[in-house]
Amino acid sequence: MRKLTAVILLMIIAAGTAYVLAEIPFGSTQTKIGDYFNKNGVEETGAVNIVTSVVVNYRGLDTLGEITVLLTAAIGLGMVLDSSGKRKDVVKREPASLIVYTGCRFLFPVIMLTGFYIFIHGHLTPGGGFQGGAIAASGFLLMYLGCSGKRINTRVSTVTEVLGGIIFIGIGLAGLILGHDFLFNFLPKGEPNTLFSSGIIPLIYVAVGFKVGSELAGIIDNLMETGE
Amino acid sequence: MNIINDYIYYFGAFSLIFIGLYIVLVKKNLIKVIIGLSILDTGINLFLITVGYKKGGTAPIFSEPGLQASEMVDPVPQAMVLTAIVIGVAVLALALSLSVRLYKHYGTLNLRKIKELKW
Amino acid sequence: MEIIVIIIVLLMIISAVAASIFKDLMNAVIASCIVSLIAAILFFLLHAPDVAMAEAAIGAALVTGVFVIAVKKTKRFEE
Numbered sequence: 001m002r003k004l005t006a007v008i009l010l011m012i013i014a015a016g017t018a019y020v021l022a023e024i025p026f027g028s029t030q031t032k033i034g035d036y037f038n039k040n041g042v043e044e045t046g047a048v049n050i051v052t053s054v055v056v057n058y059r060g061l062d063t064l065g066e067i068t069v070l071l072t073a074a075i076g077l078g079m080v081l082d083s084s085g086k087r088k089d090v091v092k093r094e095p096a097s098l099i100v101y102t103g104c105r106f107l108f109p110v111i112m113l114t115g116f117y118i119f120i121h122g123h124l125t126p127g128g129g130f131q132g133g134a135i136a137a138s139g140f141l142l143m144y145l146g147c148s149g150k151r152i153n154t155r156v157s158t159v160t161e162v163l164g165g166i167i168f169i170g171i172g173l174a175g176l177i178l179g180h181d182f183l184f185n186f187l188p189k190g191e192p193n194t195l196f197s198s199g200i201i202p203l204i205y206v207a208v209g210f211k212v213g214s215e216l217a218g219i220i221d222n223l224m225e226t227g228e
Numbered sequence: 229m230n231i232i233n234d235y236i237y238y239f240g241a242f243s244l245i246f247i248g249l250y251i252v253l254v255k256k257n258l259i260k261v262i263i264g265l266s267i268l269d270t271g272i273n274l275f276l277i278t279v280g281y282k283k284g285g286t287a288p289i290f291s292e293p294g295l296q297a298s299e300m301v302d303p304v305p306q307a308m309v310l311t312a313i314v315i316g317v318a319v320l321a322l323a324l325s326l327s328v329r330l331y332k333h334y335g336t337l338n339l340r341k342i343k344e345l346k347w
Numbered sequence: 348m349e350i351i352v353i354i355i356v357l358l359m360i361i362s363a364v365a366a367s368i369f370k371d372l373m374n375a376v377i378a379s380c381i382v383s384l385i386a387a388i389l390f391f392l393l394h395a396p397d398v399a400m401a402e403a404a405i406g407a408a409l410v411t412g413v414f415v416i417a418v419k420k421t422k423r424f425e426e
């Protein structure tokens with residue numbers, strides 16, 4: 001009975017959606033604001049990656065809100081589970097074989113280096129803070145799965161995460177102190193397509209990359225080591 | 229045949245949304261409901277990127293000095309979807325931690341039984 | 348070229364239906380990982396490289412890892 005009701009309801013919504021979507025052709029003309037960002041993006045910000053300049057410079061407040069949501073989720077997860085590591089009956093995990101152990105220890109710095117490269121060059125190539133931070137966090141996941149018994153240092157991870165957030169807000173407030181708006185691009189813009197260009201965009205993305213990477217690694221640590 | 233070529237992306241995105249909605253409405257196990265939520269998220273992001281496509285366009289990066297701004301796809305939906313993916317993963321991690329805690333307290337993950345076991 | 352896109356989208360829909368039908372929760376989690384990976388391929392075909400990288404790194408690696416850890420701490424088979 002429940003399945004039949006759900007299927008009928010979804011069929012009605014599908015028919016309505018198909019009727020509306022027949023008016024929007026695929027690949028039609030783009031919006032006026034997309035046109036404006038494409039034409040004037042390189043001169044006004046200095047970054048050749050237009051998506052990066054939209055995320056950090058034109059809509060910087062949305063990125064600040066997103067970091068806040070991620071922080072709230074990590075705090076909620078840490079409060080609900082207890083990960084002190086004390087178990088009533090210690091379950092002995094079988095350690096991995098020697099090849100897997102050595103391979104994981106060899107691959108871990110390479111994965112971290114790839115993550116750092118991606119978020120440092122966020123304004124030149126496709127990439128940025130969120131992608132690089134996620135790749136660095138998946139390196140930590142590999143260490144948890146392959147070499148049992150190693151944990152991340154919670155004090156270093158907390159300090160990294162806090163410093164990342166403080167640097168982001170500090171750069172925004174520096175724009176306010178110098179007489180312009182919050183998150184104003186006050187550093188010189190330089191030449192496009194070089195590493196040291198486009199004002200505050202690389203600095204913000206480095207701070208965001210460190211913060212997101214250590215936050216996701218902390219989420220994995222809390223879930224893995226929760227008590228019985 | 230031309231109609232199928234034009235609307236295949238819309239069809240894929242909307243069928244993912246409807247399959248995700250069906251799983252959330254009908255299934256009984258809590259972890260399966262959360263899997264349905266993840267599929268629903270992916271469908272919505274795919275639909276947003278499809279709306280911003282332009283025929284004959286290319287990615288919005290000025291890597292060489294000879295590219296024109298009039299033949300690039302729309303960059304604004306891509307920035308919004310980047311934010312949406314990260315928020316989706318934050319919601320999923322919190323939901324899974326709550327379900328692990330529920331299992332420790334009630335001993336079962338069946339939604340019909342949890343509603344009957346008051347306190 | 349259009350035939351390849353149609354086949355890829357049909358594969359994604361079949362995996363999503365399979366994630367709804369399986370009774371073993373590990374199999375359902377792997378089917379949802381396949382849906383994320385094929386969505387990353389479709390993002391690349393729509394000329395959006397930033398979004399494709401984000402979906403591949405977050406959706407296919409981290410979400411699947413978190414799901415597998417959660418299934419290991421609760422029951423494996425759906426009743």
